[in-house]
Amino acid sequence: xxxxxxxxxxxxxxxxxxxxxxxxxxxxxxxxxxxxxxxxxxxxxxxxxxxxxxxxxxxxxxxxxxxxxxx
Numbered sequence: 001x002x003x004x005x006x007x008x009x010x011x012x013x014x015x016x017x018x019x020x021x022x023x024x025x026x027x028x029x030x031x032x033x034x035x036x037x038x039x040x041x042x043x044x045x046x047x048x049x050x051x052x053x054x055x056x057x058x059x060x061x062x063x064x065x066x067x068x069x070x071x
Contacts, residue, residue, distance in 0.1 A: 001055065002071050003027065003047035009067035013045040019059040019068060020045065025052035028059070 010016070019028050029048040032040030047053070053070070060068045 001050070001053065003050055003053060003059075004069045004071070005045055005047065006065075006067045006069075007033075007044050009065040010045060010063075011065075012043075014043040016064065017045075018062050018064065022058040022062045024056070024058070025049070025054055027053050 013019075013030050017030065020026075020030060027047050027049050028045050030043055030045050033042040033044045034040070055070065057070060060070055
């Protein structure tokens with residue numbers, strides 16, 4: 001199984017974060033795109049803990065940008 005996020009479609013995860021909220025096993029994490037702390041210019045969401053995924057597809061169904069795919 002592979003979880004993919006199209007970062008071109010998921011352009012403002014710090015304001016959306018729906019995938020973070022609907023994923024019960026908490027597969028996703030939001031982090032700065034680059035190591036430009038303390039004031040990151042851009043944030044991204046990535047599937048960090050993919051082994052926790054229960055393939056419920058809640059993230060895919062609820063993403064308003066259709067940026068998540070599971071194959």
